[in-house]
Amino acid sequence: MNHLPGHPHVHWEGDALWMEGVCLAELARSHGTPLFVYSKAAMLSALAAYQRGFTGRKATICYAMKANSSLAVLQVFARAGCGFDIVSGGELERVLRAGADPAKVIFSGVGKTRAEMLRALDVGIGCFNVESEAELEVLNEVASACKKVAPVSIRVNPNVDARTHPYISTGLKGNKFGIAHERTLATYQRAAALPALRVAGIDCHIGSQITDGAPYLDAMDRVLELVEALESHGIHLDHIDFGGGLGIDYNGDQPPAADALWKQLFEKLDARGFGDRHFMVEPGRSLVGNAGVCLTEVLYLKPGEHKAFCIVDAAMNDLPRPAMYQAFHAIVPLHRTADAPSARYDVVGPVCESGDWIGRDRELAARPGDLLAVLSAGAYCMSMASNYNSRGRAAEVLVDGDTASLIRQRESIADQIRGERLLD
Numbered sequence: 001m002n003h004l005p006g007h008p009h010v011h012w013e014g015d016a017l018w019m020e021g022v023c024l025a026e027l028a029r030s031h032g033t034p035l036f037v038y039s040k041a042a043m044l045s046a047l048a049a050y051q052r053g054f055t056g057r058k059a060t061i062c063y064a065m066k067a068n069s070s071l072a073v074l075q076v077f078a079r080a081g082c083g084f085d086i087v088s089g090g091e092l093e094r095v096l097r098a099g100a101d102p103a104k105v106i107f108s109g110v111g112k113t114r115a116e117m118l119r120a121l122d123v124g125i126g127c128f129n130v131e132s133e134a135e136l137e138v139l140n141e142v143a144s145a146c147k148k149v150a151p152v153s154i155r156v157n158p159n160v161d162a163r164t165h166p167y168i169s170t171g172l173k174g175n176k177f178g179i180a181h182e183r184t185l186a187t188y189q190r191a192a193a194l195p196a197l198r199v200a201g202i203d204c205h206i207g208s209q210i211t212d213g214a215p216y217l218d219a220m221d222r223v224l225e226l227v228e229a230l231e232s233h234g235i236h237l238d239h240i241d242f243g244g245g246l247g248i249d250y251n252g253d254q255p256p257a258a259d260a261l262w263k264q265l266f267e268k269l270d271a272r273g274f275g276d277r278h279f280m281v282e283p284g285r286s287l288v289g290n291a292g293v294c295l296t297e298v299l300y301l302k303p304g305e306h307k308a309f310c311i312v313d314a315a316m317n318d319l320p321r322p323a324m325y326q327a328f329h330a331i332v333p334l335h336r337t338a339d340a341p342s343a344r345y346d347v348v349g350p351v352c353e354s355g356d357w358i359g360r361d362r363e364l365a366a367r368p369g370d371l372l373a374v375l376s377a378g379a380y381c382m383s384m385a386s387n388y389n390s391r392g393r394a395a396e397v398l399v400d401g402d403t404a405s406l407i408r409q410r411e412s413i414a415d416q417i418r419g420e421r422l423l424d
């Protein structure tokens, strides 16, 4: 198959780029650009790797919806039996609208408000992933006041060694997430003593775009040491939640496949006698990242003394990752043409910021009016999109075989100013 690296559901048909059974240039012509396009088969096959990894185990895959929270994307995962990892009251409302089972929703995040806790208790979510000792006290108060018992898991910080795994950003001492390793027992003892809380499990999440299995294995050891210590003090944990963070292929990256990684993790779990627990994972990027592309039109080519610029109609408000994290997205034309002269460009958007770039030093054969695909755009793009420069957010299409469904209209200026009021 003539498919693109990392994107098994995007391939060349002759000189034209297709996703599943749909020609991408035709989608751009009928819906305009910038346009996000997602492959349903790609999402389900990414999910299937996790499902294979959990065959024969008690497990819940909770899609970390901050990666892409569009309702139809949530629907695909809800229908496939997923739970959801949410980080705000807004995400809770979205996932309920998409038809999720509230009992499979877990609520992460360091700054949950009382109102968010109350709503989550009302709908009966599966678990609160508590991130601080102060949050435990507030959750207990909120649950007591409404005569409910809140299921809790405590997010522990496994403090995986940064020197051996320097790309891990959330599982280390000195960041805002989770409870320090040495405070774990005391925190669980406090949770067990609070009347409106029920200890359900333990969780960790060590970072994102992890391309090596070793830090997961290290973190597993640290977490299991804690589970052993907690249980020896009479605190039983029904579930162990390993968080998300598995990386994708943006630029030749080779993360372990989810099923291969979980085979290794289960060997450890079985060896230490924890293989029969209920497992949860919270994958975000690895379920949707390479299921999506962003289509954009070349507006202008601008030669320069030091650099040439390819100015496109997508910008940092649509694709924030390069500006935020100097992230790499591959960029390919929707049509391969032998005759177009190719040159080296910085691909940039129209936003009035020098930080508004999408790719640097890219060899491209492009003319004004040509269409390009920005790859690996399924995760942390649309969900982070903004209206900066009063640009409406892009439209979104979901491809399923040879059917393409518009799942989000392009945002109009009326949509943008709906809540605003002029002075009298």
Ligand SMILES: *Cc1c(COP(=O)(O)O)cnc(C)c1O
Pocket (backbone or CB within 6 Å): 064, 066, 067, 085, 108, 109, 205, 207, 208, 209, 243, 244, 245, 246, 282, 283, 284, 285, 286
């Ligand atoms: C963001 C996040 C995830 C998902 O991370 P990915 O790198 O997208 O898999 C999972 N759990 C928590 C608590 C998160 O904050």
